[in-house]
Amino acid sequence: MTAPHWDAEYDVVVIGAGAGGMAAALTAKIEGCSVLLVEKTDRVGGSTAVSGGAVWAPLNAQSARVGHPDSFEKVWTYLRNTVGDAAPAGMQQAFLRHGAGMVDYLEKHTAVRLVARSYSPDYYPDREGAAFGGRSLDPATFDGRELGAHFRELRDPLPEFMVLGGMMVNMTDARHLLAVTRSFTAWREGMKLVLRYFADRLRGYHRGTRLVLGNALAARLFKSVIDRGIDYWLDTPVEKLDVSHGAVVGVSLVRAGKPVQVRARRGVVVATGGFPWSEELRSAHYPSPTGPWSMSPQGNRGEGIALARQAGATLGQGHTSPAFWAPVSVLQRPDGSVVRYPHLVWDRAKPGLMAVNGAGQRFVNEATSYHEFVRAMYRSHATVPTLPAYLVCDSDFMEQWGMGLALPGGRPRDHLVKAGYLVKAPTLRALGDALGIGGAALQATAERFNAQADQGRDDDFGKGSTEYNRYLGDAAHQPNPCIGALRQGPFYAVKVFAGDIGTAVGIACNENAQALDAAGQPIPGLYAAGNDMHSVMGGEYPAPGITLGPALTFGWIAGRQLAQAAPSHP
CATH class of the missing domain: 3.90.700.10 (Succinate dehydrogenase/fumarate reductase flavoprotein, catalytic domain)
Structure with missing residues (x-):
């Protein structure tokens, strides 16, 4: 029987519409669950939308094709030489075992398209196990017009990733634009960009619709959310996780100024982007001095972590950087x-x-x-x-x-x-x-x-x-x-x-993305992804894309686990 206080019911509720949250929502939906995605701001995309968009996913199917055949042993050696014991070995191995599968799954079932870099060295290329390409992927350019009226609901990129007041550029574009007077190829490519941008503005778009970098990844995930018919509520802060007999069974949130209680029959995923804009948590975890210098969206204030801790979750330990x-x-x-x-x-x-x-x-x-x-x-x-x-x-x-x-x-x-x-x-x-x-x-x-x-x-x-x-x-x-x-x-x-560009300290989780309590046991019905999850890299930074790679991977893992979970009692 449904408890009378529930205003709505879903199998899964995901809190936070960044890469980790949308990956979890999409996977759960594709696997047959009803899903509600809630976002406290008025835009979808979170930190992903303002990021460079690189995704580190070693052992992906494209590595060999771009000239960098890889092996589990090689990349594991590299992680031992960079991350070491700063994060649990089981979590690192889970990421390596599942990252390539995540890429294949999203390409098969969603609009996400990632392209491996043929040349992009890991950040410590002289350490054993490093690679010079293949492990990092970039989101393919996306046409924002495919979002239709929803384009305005996508978080805008950083102004520094745009020129002419709204035209997105990546490094290749920037090189073309800087060389337009010295090279015909650069002039031709630069003119294509500028003409497309002016055409967008003449059509009434508030910025250019040619999307690259993290904005393209967020847009591709968002397009998939829309296409799959996932309910998403913007401007909807969550106030509390509802717990019954030690299990998370729903959320208490505010929608259109009114309190709403939503049952989550299988569980809740917190993926709200960490705490870089929480002065209290920065003071507790960052070295001194620190200040309001984060590049993350200013809404990332640690609410997801606070909600999970109130439900019994604990913070991870052993990291080398917060x-x-x-x-x-x-x-x-x-x-x-x-x-x-x-x-x-x-x-x-x-x-x-x-x-x-x-x-x-x-x-x-x-x-x-x-x-x-x-x-x-x-x-x-x-x-x-x-x-x-x-x-x-x-x-x-x-x-x-x-x-x-x-x-x-x-x-x-x-x-x-x-x-x-x-x-x-x-x-x-x-x-x-x-x-x-x-x-x-x-x-x-x-x-x-x-x-x-x-x-x-x-x-x-x-x-x-x-x-x-x-x-x-x-x-x-x-x-x-x-x-x-x-x-x-x-x-x-x-x-x-x-x-x-984000926090590494977060909720301690196991290999199934389940949040852990003080005894190290999973809390039924509670999962974490993205920067709300304690960094699988332990605060180390081995290569480009080591935040988005794990965010997508553990979001995907959480979605699959939730699809297999038994419904909770009301």
């Missing part, structure tokens, strides 16, 4: 709004940029992964102020590559200087004095850096010494694609903070 780090620069606009820019893969690895701490000294290989860059900031900060740190370049670099929000090719930058985001000076000594880090120290650091750059090597930190470094550098710059001198004034600097 978050997935990225250096982030911050612009304060005159109207009081804030723009954050993640320095992920575009500028730091290029020749002619160096990073310094508060003493004007280098402290890191600038071309290292964004995660390792921030780790180096914290290590340096233990002895020398390095939070914030400073990215420094000369005018030649600025014109060719840009730096953060400062765009290349002679584009206007005075507004960034006026706002204090970009610091500009005629000499390196003057720049150091303007930054308050010592002009003489900065000049001495640059002189040593330049001398090494002239020799094509970095004896201090090894910039350009790994395959991953060189992958992100400038192949046309020899002998080292990552290191070049800073000599042509004026000189520029941007301040970067210890930001993140």
Whole structure:
């Protein structure tokens, strides 16, 4: 008998409409369950929609076809050499065993299409088991017009992933646009992008409908949710998980301002994106100093984790980092709004940029992964102020590559200087004095850096010494694609903070994505996915896509487990 207090009933309720949540909802639906997807904001996509979109799924069927045959033993060796014991071995193995199956399943049953990268080195390419391609996949470009009126319900990407006020671009697109005056191929491809974008705006779309990166992945998942007829409720915060006899049996939520209780006959999945915007949880788990520097949506405040803990779940342990780090620069606009820019893969690895701490000294290989860059900031900060740190370049670099929000090719930058985001000076000594880090120290650091750059090597930190470094550098710059001198004034600097792209601490789960209680036992009816689940990487960052890969995989696992679960009693 149905308890009289239930206002609605479904087999499965999924909280959070990002990659993990939508993967769980789709899988449960495909396997025969009735599903409700609830999202507290007015947009679908979560962190996925604003991400780079890479999906790390080793052993996928495309690896060999793009020239990188792989094996379980090889990738497992790599995980042992990077993640080690920072996450339970069983969870790591479950991810490896099921990731490729997840990719095949979504391609067969949904609109999700992922394309393996033929060249994309793992972040620690010199460690045994690393691969130079095949393991990371990108979402195929998606036509947002296929969403129809639902296109406005998809979360917009970061403004930094768009040009001309709403045209999405990936790295290949950006290279074409920067070279339109130097190459016919670049001009042709650039014109295709621009004409398509203007046509979209003339048709009344609020932004371009050619979607790439994480926005394309979110759109493909959303299209599948719509096509499968899954009920989804936006602007619907969940206040409580309903528990009966130790099992999660439903949710109490607010819809259109009214309390609603929904029974979940088989269970609930929490996938709300972690806690990067919870000041309380950041203070408890992040190193100091920390601040509001996350690139995740500001709605990611840990509600899913709090709901699960109230139902008896516990946080995972043993991680090496509480978050997935990225250096982030911050612009304060005159109207009081804030723009954050993640320095992920575009500028730091290029020749002619160096990073310094508060003493004007280098402290890191600038071309290292964004995660390792921030780790180096914290290590340096233990002895020398390095939070914030400073990215420094000369005018030649600025014109060719840009730096953060400062765009290349002679584009206007005075507004960034006026706002204090970009610091500009005629000499390196003057720049150091303007930054308050010592002009003489900065000049001495640059002189040593330049001398090494002239020799094509970095004896201090090894910039350009790994395959991953060189992958992100400038192949046309020899002998080292990552290191070049800073000599042509004026000189520029941007301040970067210890930001993140999501949290790694989350609900402890088993290999079936079931949330665990304090005794390590699964809580009936409660599952987690995405950044609400404790990182299967233990806070390490072995390769591009190690957040979305596990999010999709364990969302898929949760959906399959729920389809097999026995219905709970009301």
